[in-house]
Amino acid sequence: MTVPRQRSGSEPALAVRGLVKRFESKVAVAGIDLDVPAGSFFGLLGPNGAGKTTTLSMAVGLLRPDAGQARILGYDVWADPTAAKAKIGVLPDGVRLFDRLTGTELLAYHGLLRGMDAEVVDRRSTELMDVLELGAGNRTLVVDYSAGMTKKIGLACAMLHAPRLLVLDEPFEAVDPVSAALIRDILHRYVAGGGTVVFSSHVMTVVERLCSHVAIMAGGAIRVHGTLDEVRGASSLEDRFVEVVGGRTATGSELSWL
Numbered sequence: 001m002t003v004p005r006q007r008s009g010s011e012p013a014l015a016v017r018g019l020v021k022r023f024e025s026k027v028a029v030a031g032i033d034l035d036v037p038a039g040s041f042f043g044l045l046g047p048n049g050a051g052k053t054t055t056l057s058m059a060v061g062l063l064r065p066d067a068g069q070a071r072i073l074g075y076d077v078w079a080d081p082t083a084a085k086a087k088i089g090v091l092p093d094g095v096r097l098f099d100r101l102t103g104t105e106l107l108a109y110h111g112l113l114r115g116m117d118a119e120v121v122d123r124r125s126t127e128l129m130d131v132l133e134l135g136a137g138n139r140t141l142v143v144d145y146s147a148g149m150t151k152k153i154g155l156a157c158a159m160l161h162a163p164r165l166l167v168l169d170e171p172f173e174a175v176d177p178v179s180a181a182l183i184r185d186i187l188h189r190y191v192a193g194g195g196t197v198v199f200s201s202h203v204m205t206v207v208e209r210l211c212s213h214v215a216i217m218a219g220g221a222i223r224v225h226g227t228l229d230e231v232r233g234a235s236s237l238e239d240r241f242v243e244v245v246g247g248r249t250a251t252g253s254e255l256s257w258l
């Protein structure tokens with residue numbers, strides 16, 4: 001008999017153990033252990049190809065790992081997907097949405113798929129469309145949205161059911177500064193209200209401004225993690241990042257034809 005795992009108040013919002021993913025001969029994620037404390041604002045950093053998207057996709061049950069485990073608020077993502085997925089909202093990489101719908105229709109679709117009450121969906125989607133400045137009455141199809149608007153409707157879909165954990169892959173990419181500030185405020189409020197956010201980003205200033213905790217990945221492994229202050233020490237986060245992942249600068253001899 002399998003004894004259900006005890007869930008306590010101190011359970012990390014997200015816990016991964018020994019996550020591995022290979023794509024043919026390429027090891028994209030090489031055995032990652034990571035705890036995201038409940039109530040934290042967690043930034044996952046790393047250079048292009050470090051394995052951030054692959055890690056987050058496995059952690060939320062979108063990509064099956066070759067080895068390892070992921071738990072969301074104590075629920076195993078692969079053994080108990082219904083319970084685990086009820087607790088999370090996900091903004092995946094390159095959001096694949098049913099884009100022949102208006103934003104409001106897409107939110108209704110998401111809400112009803114999650115078994116939410118139609119009236120609640122209606123109320124929340126109007127509020128989300130409004131707050132995210134997508135226009136509650138806007139009849140534009142999502143396929144015709146700009147990249148930044150697509151990011152915002154993806155975020156709205158992730159938040160609609162009021163999850164306890166938000167996992168966001170590059171939420172600030174392609175978003176204008178005004179919308180980025182808006183998203184930052186919304187996420188701040190969400191964390192202040194007891195939610196947990198994990199997001200990947202390349203924008204150090206955003207991570208430094210928002211995050212309580214940070215992990216830096218490179219080559220499919222976590223190189224350093226901890227609170228923001230522990231990770232950056234006396235340097236800036238950017239300097240620490242370059243130090244950890246190894247920086248390369250153009251010496252002047254490259255691209256001489258340019």
Ligand SMILES: Nc1ncnc2c1ncn2[C@@H]1O[C@H](COP(=O)(O)OP(=O)(O)OP(=O)(O)O)[C@@H](O)[C@H]1O
Nearest residue numbers: 023026027028046047048049050051052053054055
């Ligand atoms: N479906 C796939 N098939 C083959 N290789 C893949 C696949 N997905 C990812 N990879 C490889 O795995 C490695 C990690 O990719 P991943 O997208 O997780 O990196 P990332 O840190 O999110 O990068 P970026 O910051 O550029 O988005 C890369 O070398 C990438 O080429």
